[in-house]
Amino acid sequence: MLIRIIRDYLRPYQGLVVVLVALQLVGTMASLYLPSLNGKIIDLGVAKGDTGFIVRTGGWMLAVSLVQIVATVAATYLGAKSAAGLGRDLRAGIFARVGDFSAQEVSRFGAPTLISRNTNDVTQVQTVVFMGAAMMVSAPIMMVGGIIMALREDVGLSWLVAVAVPALALSVALVIRRMIPQFRLMQESVDWVNRVLREQITGIRVVRAFVREEHEEARFGEANTQYTGTALAVGRLMAMIFPIVMLIFNASTVAVLWFGSHRVENGQMQIGELTAFMSYLMQILMSVMMATFMSMMIPRATVSAGRITEVLDTDSTVVQPTAPVAIPRTGTTVELRDVEFCYPGADVPVLQGVSMTAEPGRTTAIIGSTGAGKSTLLSLIPRLYDVTGGSVRLGGVDVREAALEDVWSRIGLVPQKPYLFTGTVASNLRYGDSAATDDELWDALRIAQADDFVRAMPQGLDSPIAQGGTNVSGGQRQRLAIARALVAKPEVFLFDDSFSALDLSTDARLRSALRPVTRHTAVIVVAQRVSTIIDADHIVVLDDGKVVGAGRHDELLETCPTYVEIVESQRSAEEAAA
Structure with missing residues (x-):
């Protein structure tokens, strides 16, 4: 050696x-x-x-x-x-x-x-x-x-x-x-x-x-x-x-x-x-x-x-295709066809037979109990992992057949645990687009409901950010991560429980501000709170790695016992808190 x-x-x-x-x-x-x-x-x-x-x-x-x-x-x-x-x-x-x-x-x-x-x-x-x-x-x-x-x-x-x-x-x-x-x-x-x-x-x-x-x-x-x-x-x-x-x-x-x-x-x-x-x-x-x-x-x-x-000598399980297929530039649709995923060494797949479609201009929500496979499902779209069965498609192209840079350039991901890098507010936001102007940064911060606390910082956009964003609160980190994704202007937004640290009023304002920006993009939201996804165009309910319900909020209340159970549990918690 x-x-x-x-x-x-x-x-x-x-x-x-x-x-x-x-x-x-x-x-x-x-x-x-x-x-x-x-x-x-x-x-x-x-x-x-x-x-x-x-x-x-x-x-x-x-x-x-x-x-x-x-x-x-x-x-x-x-x-x-x-x-x-x-x-x-x-x-x-x-x-x-x-x-x-x-x-x-x-x-x-x-x-x-x-x-x-x-x-x-x-x-x-x-x-x-x-x-x-x-x-x-x-x-x-x-x-x-x-x-x-x-x-x-x-x-x-x-x-x-x-x-x-x-x-x-x-x-x-x-x-x-x-x-x-x-x-x-x-x-x-x-x-x-x-x-x-x-x-x-x-x-x-x-x-x-x-x-x-x-x-x-x-x-x-x-x-x-x-x-x-x-x-x-x-x-x-x-x-x-x-x-x-x-x-x-x-x-x-x-x-x-x-x-x-x-x-x-x-x-x-x-x-x-x-x-x-x-x-x-x-x-x-x-x-x-x-x-x-x-x-x-x-x-x-x-x-x-x-x-x-x-x-x-360790090769990545996510590899570049030898002859990459270009993803069409217009109307990027996310489609999962009979997806299965199993972690290495696991006896049981985390996801089994999952099929869903997220179209441009529509918000698709994924909800389920803890351990249902929601975050894992979202990780398959940008190829953080590769499916072990079925396929994930962007614009009709299997992501395994497209160049990694082509896949990543179409997606704006806000992870469940947002991470900020050592630098400034501006340098972190420009991870989405290095050529973004200050006006574009402020516009993204306004949509993400983050402009108020950034303006309150002594140096505004040039205010320092510690490693991991430890000098700002959890909610502020989440909003800065959302603003970073907005700066990139992707064709697909992936929000992995990205609103969990926000209070209900801030959550509502942020979702309202996002609608005009995402009217031509596909939006996939993973959430724990029903209130976050109640207005989604399409809701997918996962239970133990399988799709047990799909439709709008009102439809699921009538057809999906698992969704009803989630809604009732949160309603009971709110009543108990009141």
């Missing part, structure tokens, strides 16, 4: 990678050449007192060092640029993929894990790519080159390399093997912490209303404790690596000095050769240690890459 992501998302940076490898090669070769020059100074210059040789060779060492510095800095810069570009493109790719998800995929993953996958997981992959560009290119070159140069200095001590390198690699590999499952648990713990924190922030009013602060603190404490425990377990394993590395480093140094001193004493090698050999052994072990650092990061990055790939 990690290799696939790096391969796919580093493709635009192939030129930088080639230059990076070349610079790493130059810098590594320069670093390998320096110990040999230093050994020559000791053996030839110092031993013979040749000051000129020392100056000339020292000049070469300075020049080689300068080349090494320039190459290393340039390679690090290109590595950082490539890694940052990969992270940017990867985040954009995940965002685009999630943007294509239907409500089904979003519900399956959940918002907290999608957020952590696009932030924490991408950061892990980006970091390992940068470290790989800075280390993993030069590490194998340095190790192979160091072995060659060490053998060139003295073959008799080469057995130390054959012992130290495998010992270091094997010791670290055993520790890393135990770290991989812990990294997987760590990423899952991050998801849990994000989920609990998001729930507590979003539902802070409910938490305070029911005095559940201690309970929520305990929930967060449990999630936090698990994450902390996993992180400590990983930290303990990581802490073992450094003592192992230093032990092998120091033991190798002592071994070189011990056995090398005997060879110098026997005249089998020079002091400068011993110094160079020790430097090369340190470079070899250093390259192994660099690979070790990478090895510590690769398991976690691999887990993160798998989580990212899971999102990128």
